[in-house]
Amino acid sequence: xxxxxxxxxxxxxxxxxxxxxxxxxxxxxxxxxxxxxxxxxxxxxxxxxxxxxxxxxxxxxxxxxxxxxxxxxxxxxxxxxxxxxxxxxxxxxxxxxxxxxxxxxxxxxxxxxxxxxxxxxxxxxxxxxxxxxxxxxxxxxxxxxxxxxxxxxxxxxxxxxxxxxxxxxxxxxxxxxxxxxxxxxxxxxxxxxxxxxxxxxxxxxxxxxxxxxxxxxxxxxxxxxxx
Numbered sequence: 001x002x003x004x005x006x007x008x009x010x011x012x013x014x015x016x017x018x019x020x021x022x023x024x025x026x027x028x029x030x031x032x033x034x035x036x037x038x039x040x041x042x043x044x045x046x047x048x049x050x051x052x053x054x055x056x057x058x059x060x061x062x063x064x065x066x067x068x069x070x071x072x073x074x075x076x077x078x079x080x081x082x083x084x085x086x087x088x089x090x091x092x093x094x095x096x097x098x099x100x101x102x103x104x105x106x107x108x109x110x111x112x113x114x115x116x117x118x119x120x121x122x123x124x125x126x127x128x129x130x131x132x133x134x135x136x137x138x139x140x141x142x143x144x145x146x147x148x149x150x151x152x153x154x155x156x157x158x159x160x161x162x163x164x165x166x167x168x169x170x171x172x173x174x175x176x177x178x179x180x181x182x183x184x185x186x187x188x189x190x191x192x193x194x195x196x197x198x199x200x201x202x203x204x205x206x207x208x209x210x211x212x213x214x215x216x217x218x219x220x221x222x223x224x225x226x227x
Contacts (some may be wrong), residue, residue, distance in 0.1 A: 011120030012091065013157055017204075019097070019101070020097065020110060021094075021097040021098065021101050022101075022204060022206075024125060025121065025124065025125065025163070025204060025205050025206065026162075026164070026204065026205075027163070028124050029124065029151075029154065029155070029158070029163040029205055030161060030162070030163045032124070032151055033155050033158060033161040034161070035090070035155075036155070037152050037153075037155035037156040038152055039121070039153055039155070039156035040102070040150050040156075041173075042156075042157075042173050042174055045149070045153045045156075048149060049215070049216045051146075052146050052149060052150070052214040052216055053217060053218070054114050055142070055143060055145075055146040056146060056213070056216070056218055057218075058142070058143075059112075059115070059116055059119070059143060060112060063112050063115050066079070066082040066085070067077050068081075072109075072111065072112075073107070073108070073109025073111055074109060074110045074115055074122060075109050075110075076095075076096065076099050076108075079095060079098075079099055079102065079110065079118075080092070080095055083095055088122055088126070090122075090200075098118055098121060098122070099110060099118075101118075101121070101206060102114045102115075102117050102121070102206070104197075104210065105197050110113070112218065113210070113213040113214075113218045116213055116218060117206060117208075117209040117210055117213065119143065119147070120147045120150055120151075120209050121205070121206060123143075123147040123148075123151070123210070124138040124151055124205060125145075150208075150209065150212060151205075153204055153208075153212075154208050156173065157169055157170060157173050157208075159172060159173075162177055163204070163205075164191075164202040164203060164204055165195070165202070165203040165208065166202055166203075167189070167192050167196075167201060170188050170191060170192040170195075170203075171185060171188040171189070171190075171192075173188070174187055174188035174191065194211045194214065194215075195207050195208050195210075195211040197210060197211075
């Protein structure tokens, strides 16, 4: 494992997933990263924001369909019915893990943005060799192209392909886009802070997705409805 360290060097911190779900997420992302990314710069992703936003908003009808009591949130039972309808074959334990991971506010109900994050995680986790020939990973083929763009963006950001995006990787990605602009470092740091939900200096795919829904304004839909 370790080598002899010269003066001034520090051992590279190996990041250990905190939950079984995170471990699966990282493993699936590393599998996907071995195929490379079609994203060439962060700017190309920003240009796609309106299209991604429009695609994700179409998911609202699906969300409302499964929010049987129309309280603006999907509970665990409603989620299980949702998985069965979308033909997503996960064990009860996996569904519960996903629910807990995406119910950021711990209010025992998934809001719309949390639901989108969950579906995108399902899309990533279903990227198994045996599932590749399946017609659709989730019963929403139209959404899968959008999820693929989000996975592709994370692959682009994760330069060392360890399944996490570090602060340096984010700065490198933004610098590639805005070379010569003095503000690029500040932009990168701000974007990174928005992603690093638990402030541990590393961003996993779930944290990236939550930040992304905020960047394109998915949270605004909920705020408008709650007013």
